Amino acid sequence: MTNFFKRLFAKKSNHSGPLSSDAATAPLDENQIWGNDAPKPGNKYVHLIAGSALDMGKRRENNEDALLCFSGALGGGSQAQPFGLYVISDGMGGHRSGELASEAAVRALGNSLMSKLYKPLFGPEPQPSQESLRELMEAAVKEAHRAVKKAAPGGGCTLTAALVVGTQMVIAHLGDSRAYSIMRDGRMEALTQDHSLVKRLQELGQLTDEEAAVHPQKSVLYRALGQGDLAQADIFNSSMPNPGYLLICSDGLWGVLNEDTIQRIVNSTSSPYLACQHLVEAANAAGGPDNISVVLARLVY
Amino acid sequence: MGGMGAVYRARDKNFKAIRLVAVKEMISQVTDPIIRKNIFQIFEREANILATLRHPAIPRIYDYFTKGERAYLVLEFIHGKNLEQVLAETQGFLPEEQVLGWAVELCDVLEYLHSHKPEPVIFRDIKPSNIMSTLQNHIALVDFGIAKVFESGQKNTMVGTQGYSPPDQYRGEATPKVDVYALGATLHHLITLRDPQLEAPFSFAERVIGEINPNISKEFAAVIERALEYKPEDRYEGAADMKEALINVARKTGTLLHLNIPAATQAATRGVGVKPLWVFACEDELRGAPSYHDGSLYIGCYDNNLYALDAANGAFKWKYPTDGGIPGKPAIFEGNIYFGSEDKRLHVISTRSGKVVWTYYTEGPVRSSPRIAEGHVFVGSDDGHLHAVSVNSGRLAWKTEPGAPVRSTPFVSNEYVYFGSESGDFTCVDFRGDPRWRFKAKRAITSSPLVNDGVVYFGSMDSAFYALDAQSGWVVWRFRLGKGSISTPAVHQNLVYTGAADHIIYCIDMRSAKEMWRYTTDHQVTGSPIVHRDALYCGSVDGSLYCLDAASGRLRWRFQTEAPITGTPVAHEDMVFIGSTDKKVYAFLA
Numbered sequence: 001m002t003n004f005f006k007r008l009f010a011k012k013s014n015h016s017g018p019l020s021s022d023a024a025t026a027p028l029d030e031n032q033i034w035g036n037d038a039p040k041p042g043n044k045y046v047h048l049i050a051g052s053a054l055d056m057g058k059r060r061e062n063n064e065d066a067l068l069c070f071s072g073a074l075g076g077g078s079q080a081q082p083f084g085l086y087v088i089s090d091g092m093g094g095h096r097s098g099e100l101a102s103e104a105a106v107r108a109l110g111n112s113l114m115s116k117l118y119k120p121l122f123g124p125e126p127q128p129s130q131e132s133l134r135e136l137m138e139a140a141v142k143e144a145h146r147a148v149k150k151a152a153p154g155g156g157c158t159l160t161a162a163l164v165v166g167t168q169m170v171i172a173h174l175g176d177s178r179a180y181s182i183m184r185d186g187r188m189e190a191l192t193q194d195h196s197l198v199k200r201l202q203e204l205g206q207l208t209d210e211e212a213a214v215h216p217q218k219s220v221l222y223r224a225l226g227q228g229d230l231a232q233a234d235i236f237n238s239s240m241p242n243p244g245y246l247l248i249c250s251d252g253l254w255g256v257l258n259e260d261t262i263q264r265i266v267n268s269t270s271s272p273y274l275a276c277q278h279l280v281e282a283a284n285a286a287g288g289p290d291n292i293s294v295v296l297a298r299l300v301y
Numbered sequence: 302m303g304g305m306g307a308v309y310r311a312r313d314k315n316f317k318a319i320r321l322v323a324v325k326e327m328i329s330q331v332t333d334p335i336i337r338k339n340i341f342q343i344f345e346r347e348a349n350i351l352a353t354l355r356h357p358a359i360p361r362i363y364d365y366f367t368k369g370e371r372a373y374l375v376l377e378f379i380h381g382k383n384l385e386q387v388l389a390e391t392q393g394f395l396p397e398e399q400v401l402g403w404a405v406e407l408c409d410v411l412e413y414l415h416s417h418k419p420e421p422v423i424f425r426d427i428k429p430s431n432i433m434s435t436l437q438n439h440i441a442l443v444d445f446g447i448a449k450v451f452e453s454g455q456k457n458t459m460v461g462t463q464g465y466s467p468p469d470q471y472r473g474e475a476t477p478k479v480d481v482y483a484l485g486a487t488l489h490h491l492i493t494l495r496d497p498q499l500e501a502p503f504s505f506a507e508r509v510i511g512e513i514n515p516n517i518s519k520e521f522a523a524v525i526e527r528a529l530e531y532k533p534e535d536r537y538e539g540a541a542d543m544k545e546a547l548i549n550v551a552r553k554t555g556t557l558l559h560l561n562i563p564a565a566t567q568a569a570t571r572g573v574g575v576k577p578l579w580v581f582a583c584e585d586e587l588r589g590a591p592s593y594h595d596g597s598l599y600i601g602c603y604d605n606n607l608y609a610l611d612a613a614n615g616a617f618k619w620k621y622p623t624d625g626g627i628p629g630k631p632a633i634f635e636g637n638i639y640f641g642s643e644d645k646r647l648h649v650i651s652t653r654s655g656k657v658v659w660t661y662y663t664e665g666p667v668r669s670s671p672r673i674a675e676g677h678v679f680v681g682s683d684d685g686h687l688h689a690v691s692v693n694s695g696r697l698a699w700k701t702e703p704g705a706p707v708r709s710t711p712f713v714s715n716e717y718v719y720f721g722s723e724s725g726d727f728t729c730v731d732f733r734g735d736p737r738w739r740f741k742a743k744r745a746i747t748s749s750p751l752v753n754d755g756v757v758y759f760g761s762m763d764s765a766f767y768a769l770d771a772q773s774g775w776v777v778w779r780f781r782l783g784k785g786s787i788s789t790p791a792v793h794q795n796l797v798y799t800g801a802a803d804h805i806i807y808c809i810d811m812r813s814a815k816e817m818w819r820y821t822t823d824h825q826v827t828g829s830p831i832v833h834r835d836a837l838y839c840g841s842v843d844g845s846l847y848c849l850d851a852a853s854g855r856l857r858w859r860f861q862t863e864a865p866i867t868g869t870p871v872a873h874e875d876m877v878f879i880g881s882t883d884k885k886v887y888a889f890l891a
């Protein structure tokens with residue numbers, strides 16, 4: 001497990017190429033990837049496959065985004081269930097605190113979930129967690145919040161994390177990274193709601209700093225990990241889009257490409273990791289004003 | 302008409318009888334498409350919240366939609382005038398009684414909004430032009446904060462109106478005390494006729510009520526002054542406290558009886574006027590649930606009979622005797638009725654003749670209700686097995702490994718069968734009876750599972766309500782109940798409902814696992830809720846059948862039978878049916 005994290009974060013300096021989840025993706029041929037959308041009777045083995053990419057963009061000198069992309073199967077005998085953890089965090093704050101914040105968030109959240117959910121299943125006497133996925137996610141967000149405060153005092157970061165088990169996912173969300181469901185028929189829907197209207201209005205000069213500071217909707221819409229005493233994440237469950245994709249991305253992607261473009265790239269590329277790469281290329285072609293991070297996951301029956 | 306849009310009168314053509322609606326148009330000034338989308342998302346979220354509100358002083362929202370940079374809300378049309386118009390048309394001062402009556406009603410609706418679950422709704426913009434007085438002289442609150450989302454795109458705007466909003470609101474606070482202050486400011490305006498928008502901010506203390514309008518009682522003036530305190534901590538705690546103070550004023554000044562307060566506002570309606578359409582008496586307790594099929598109602602009784610009644614008028618059609626009490630809910634499939642009995646048998650009889658088709662023996666009382674799918678009847682028995690029996694032959698196809706009694710009714714979804722047992726084991730088997738996964742609760746699972754969108758929901762005697770991934774059995778979330786539950790959940794849109802031994806009917810959001818509302822009855826809720834149209838029906842051991850608004854949990858009516866209700870109602874079109882342990886079957890208008 002520690003090796004896995006070392007590998008993940010060691011690669012962070014190599015920002016030019018996408019960081020794909022070579023750690024855990026089961027290799028499937030093109031036919032398998034495209035051929036099996038609907039559950040087949042009798043065939044109950046479900047794969048979860050994912051791709052990811054992390055890019056600095058064209059205008060930034062550093063990368064304040066961090067991601068975690070882990071897919072696998074969990075269980076025993078012929079009854080393994082899909083298991084996946086997908087996280088994107090976008091840091092903010094002066095100096096290097098944005099980078100430190102997002103990295104600390106992803107690492108702490110991953111550590112908490114992996115050690116409580118995954119690790120107890122190894123060893124001679126597996127002890128599956130007694131806690132619900134939601135409770136595990138709540139605890140993980142708390143740990144990530146503490147970790148950000150410690151690693152980057154004054155800094156903060158967004159957090160959009162999806163824990164997939166079976167056909168369900170529990171999503172934790174804070175800030176303005178986003179999770180989308182993209183269906184094979186082209187329907188695309190945001191699963192999360194940004195917590196940053198006021199911040200955005202401020203950036204666009206619609207509100208002065210003073211107005212923004214006293215804006216009544218401030219507390220409702222603006223939230224980030226590592227700020228305030230409590231991490232007020234939205235935590236909810238949803239079923240995995242099927243047939244379709246779960247997409248998680250930072251504003252470096254959704255702020256640059258419109259939904260239709262994103263949807264078309266995703267649905268016209270045969271594999272998640274290539275799709276992620278194409279999304280990054282498209283965002284850079286459109287100016288690449290910000291760091292770009294993407295994770296794309298789907299179930300294959 | 303406001304600066305941000307307009308309110309139109311319109312007719313709703315989709316409604317059979319033409320009804321008048323108000324359409325509120327809001328225009329977003331924001332040009333950035335991402336921000337605009339964001340604004341529309343917030344608009345929709347808020348419209349969804351507003352759509353759940355049910356109060357006589359809040360216009361119902363029928364619909365909302367967006368078009369380009371415009372968003373529209375379709376509202377119930379309020380016949381009347383806003384209080385700004387009323388002020389403009391009134392010569393001299395308004396009578397105290399009149400303003401006091403409005404004040405009590407306003408506190409009542411604010412109390413309702415502030416106690417909204419999961420999040421309180423703060424109105425944030427109480428002022429005369431946002432309050433309407435109806436033809437019956439009741440008040441209605443119009444212009445919810447929703448429109449403000451649109452204004453926030455503009456410079457120099459904040460939610461609220463200068464003059465009516467307290468200092469804390471300028472600091473960005475949105476608490477119930479913000480509404481208490483603005484209500485005070487509105488009442489001050491109504492009785493002094495001095496418009497606070499034309500005065501220096503927070504200068505009410507300089508315009509002493511008694512000096513401007515000598516007709517106002519000291520007591521009423523004191524309530525308004527307290528609501529207008531500069532510091533939030535000096536004001537009333539909330540709308541409820543202020544309402545109480547106002548009612549005390551009316552009591553002292555002898556105007557209480559004259560206050561024109563609607564009955565619904567005074568106290569929750571307690572089953573006034575609800576009468577059964579018909580009642581049918583059996584010879585012993587009814588503990589199970591009726592089923593409706595093709596004009597008939599079928600219900601099992603502890604006098605050992607299954608009854609067939611005419612659903613329209615309760616007339617007796619036939620009965621079929623077994624050798625034990627009948628606890629469950631009959632299942633109806635291709636002209637036959639399937640039900641278990643404490644005589645250990647699964648009985649199958651014809652709906653037409655009431656004659657036996659076949660019977661199947663288990664080794665214990667059958668308290669679970671049968672479920673039919675893929676040519677098989679699935680039913681649990683106290684003998685510790687789940688039985689799969691061929692529909693055609695009545696022969697056993699397979700039964701699960703022996704375990705504790707299975708009283709929970711199996712649920713079939715996507716080739717899997719789900720059921721609980723008295724040992725607390727919850728099992729998922731495939732159509733061959735091979736186990737796929739198992740989950741263990743700390744105590745019995747008598748509650749019957751329900752699968753919705755890949756998640757299986759059920760309650761347990763261990764005081765938890767569970768949501769499990771139907772594919773893997775992992776616990777997605779767990780909700781704490783006050784006590785154990787044997788009630789079968791019901792779902793409606795994104796909400797799941799259940800009853801528990803702590804007397805409560807719960808409404809939980811399936812996505813966030815948050816409690817949306819709870820309704821406390823006077824005894825255990827062992828029966829199960831059902832949702833029909835926008836109403837929830839549920840019996841309680843206190844003997845009542847409750848009809849609640851499914852979205853808000855507000856009581857619509859309640860009917861008291863003569864003994865505990867442990868069964869579950871069934872609804873069909875305009876009728877709802879329930880059996881009680883007072884040995885009677887009741888039918889009501891839904």
Ligand SMILES: Nc1ncnc2c1ncn2[C@@H]1O[C@H](COP(=O)(O)OP(=O)(O)O)[C@@H](O)[C@H]1O
Nearest residue numbers: 302303308323360376377378379383430443444
């Ligand atoms: N549901 C309604 N039925 C009838 N008239 C309404 C309704 N809602 C608003 N109005 C009228 O329109 C006026 C303006 O509506 P409001 O919602 O306050 O909009 P604005 O955002 O312009 O302030 C109100 O003062 C009232 O007179």
Ligand SMILES: [Mg+2]
Nearest residue numbers: 303430431444
């Ligand atoms: Mg208005």
